[in-house]
Amino acid sequence: GESCCGSLTHHMGLTADATARAKRMIDQWTEAKVDWVIVTASGCGTTVKDYGHMLRYDPAYREKARDIGARSRDITEFLATTDLPEGKGDLRIVYHAACSLQHGQKITREPMALLKRAGFTVLEVPEGHLCCGSAGTYNMLQPDLARQLRDRKVAAIESVAPAAIAAGNLGCITQIGTGTQVPILHTVELLDWAYGGPRPERLAKLEEAR
Missing domain, CATH: 3.40.50 (Rossmann fold)
Structure with missing residues (x-):
């Protein structure tokens, strides 16, 4: 199941831990073929949207990370597109x-x-x-x-x-x-x-x- 997105450890400069958590979430969401990642905690949402930057030097995750970041929306950002x-x-x-x-x-x-x-x-x-x-x-x-x-x-x-x-x-x-x-x-x-x-x-x- 879903776990921590890595935001808190990323804030603390614990790069290895934050990166490992980000990869775990990227793998789960990529395997699930999600259309959107809707986030209700904006601190987490900022980190998830930044996955592409976090993993820009990792050839195995760079594209997947960019894709997940592009699919991420704050809940209010998403609801604003509905009628x-x-x-x-x-x-x-x-x-x-x-x-x-x-x-x-x-x-x-x-x-x-x-x-x-x-x-x-x-x-x-x-x-x-x-x-x-x-x-x-x-x-x-x-x-x-x-x-x-x-x-x-x-x-x-x-x-x-x-x-x-x-x-x-x-x-x-x-x-x-x-x-x-x-x-x-x-x-x-x-x-x-x-x-x-x-x-x-x-x-x-x-x-x-x-």
Whole structure:
């Protein structure tokens, strides 16, 4: 089955481990003859899209790695190509743009457009270009600086008084979630709910108060 894509060890400079993990995933997806590789963690997605560069000097994997990278899409990038109807989301939310999405993959408009299409009011966040302090393993290796970045990000988010926060990277969700009581969810959780899926557990208190 699928395993780690190699992103975390790649961040840490453990090249041999990251390369071995990348090759394992490339072999599995190539054998399965996948049309797309849809990724829900943007930090992983940035690495998978970069497989071609990671393995550019490996003659046995170079072409396969490029092919898998070209087939990789962030979940919001993929959903933006579909014709989703208007949804029933009715919360005031903010969208946190993970660095791996807005800077690494250059995906900026799609997540917010999807959330707006789903019925949510998406608020602008001051300093939205700044990192939350997660940054792969940065929050573990540089906890003091990471905490300062988190607190600055949380202050910016809370300044617009959202009911919830949407984000597309698990590291960011964990990092920001340690500094605020505002519920933070994966963007897809909110989209699923807006289109008739189950209410996310993190929104239970909000629903009870309404």
